[in-house]
Amino acid sequence: MTEQSTWLSQQIDQLATQQEKFTDRAFWLALKKVVAEQDRRSDQLGGEVDGRTWRPDRW
Amino acid sequence: MKTLVLVSHPQLADSTSQQFLKASLPSEGVTWEHLEDQDEFDVAQEQQQLRQADRIVLQFPLYWYAAPAGLKQWEDTVLTRTFVYGDHRYPLADKELGIVVTTGMPEQAFQRGGAEGLTLDAALAPIAALAHRAKMVWLPTFPIYQFGYLEEPEKLQLVTDYQRYLTQKQPDSLANRQDWFAQRLTGMVDRLPAEQQVTGKLIASVFDQNREHLDQLTDTLAMIKEQEDD
Numbered sequence: 653m654t655e656q657s658t659w660l661s662q663q664i665d666q667l668a669t670q671q672e673k674f675t676d677r678a679f680w681l682a683l684k685k686v687v688a689e690q691d692r693r694s695d696q697l698g699g700e701v702d703g704r705t706w707r708p709d710r711w
Numbered sequence: 712m713k714t715l716v717l718v719s720h721p722q723l724a725d726s727t728s729q730q731f732l733k734a735s736l737p738s739e740g741v742t743w744e745h746l747e748d749q750d751e752f753d754v755a756q757e758q759q760q761l762r763q764a765d766r767i768v769l770q771f772p773l774y775w776y777a778a779p780a781g782l783k784q785w786e787d788t789v790l791t792r793t794f795v796y797g798d799h800r801y802p803l804a805d806k807e808l809g810i811v812v813t814t815g816m817p818e819q820a821f822q823r824g825g826a827e828g829l830t831l832d833a834a835l836a837p838i839a840a841l842a843h844r845a846k847m848v849w850l851p852t853f854p855i856y857q858f859g860y861l862e863e864p865e866k867l868q869l870v871t872d873y874q875r876y877l878t879q880k881q882p883d884s885l886a887n888r889q890d891w892f893a894q895r896l897t898g899m900v901d902r903l904p905a906e907q908q909v910t911g912k913l914i915a916s917v918f919d920q921n922r923e924h925l926d927q928l929t930d931t932l933a934m935i936k937e938q939e940d941d
Contacts, residue, residue: 656917660914660917663910663913663914664914666910667903667907667910667911667914670907674734674867674870675734675735675870676899676902677867678735678867678868678870678871679870679871679895679899680899680914681864681867681868681871682867682868682870682871682872682892683892683896683914683918685868686885686888686889686892686918687917687918687921689885689888690885690889690918690921690922690925691921693885693925694921694924694925694928697925697928697929697932698928700932701928701931701932701935704932704935704936704939705935
């Protein structure tokens with residue numbers, strides 16, 4: 653997890669805690685999960701781009 | 712998208728899981744109906760509701776590996792042969808059919824060798840066959856195992872998972888999940904009290920940036936793959 657995602661995750665947690673309605677709290681916490689998934693997918697795709705660009709046979 | 716939720720439960724008021732799901736319903740786009748509330752089904756009206764829906768969700772507790780009798784009664788009364796496939800007209804064709812099923816046994820019971828020895832897919836085979844006959848699209852089932860044992864974080868997760876099951880585009884991919892949240896995010900931020908608006912907007916903007924960044928990466932990757940094929 654990058655520093656930014658840790659910070660964002662804390663912000664979402666804090667916002668969620670402040671919600672009085674159970675369903676509102678649920679929304680923000682679920683959003684946190686999607687943001688974490690975005691991070692993970694971004695790492696994986698970034699890695700794949702690097703891996704595919706690294707082609708010693710084309711040097 | 713219009714979703715029709717048909718709930719079958721003989722004692723709805725006593726069911727904590729059904730009351731929880733009712734309280735979790737999305738604020739718009741969903742029509743909710745309790746089948747056992749009706750002494751007699753208005754067949755024409757029930758069929759009209761089905762015609763108007765894009766996604767139909769049957770929701771019930773699992774009683775002896777099947778839905779409660781109320782759902783079967785509704786099926787036998789409302790889903791007449793003429794309506795479902797008579798005259799080679801298929802008014803339900805291409806509509807999605809989803810199942811929200813609650814069980815008293817844990818997930819691991821529903822497999823061969825498990826305590827029930829039967830998968831939920833196998834138990835729901837008659838409804839799946841009906842969907843197939845009506846040329847409907849069968850959605851992956853949404854099971855809720857042992858609701859009574861869920862802790863608060865799991866219940867919070869259930870609220871949004873359930874809402875997405877009712878209203879999110881299928882399949883449940885990251886792209887479709889992102890779209891679902893994006894459609895609701897601005898409204899959710901607007902509803903925040905003034906002092907929380909800044910944080911809400913900041914979160915929304917990072918979410919959007921992440922989404923754009925992922926789109927760019929996907930495009931780049933597609934381009935690289937295309938060149939590799941050449």
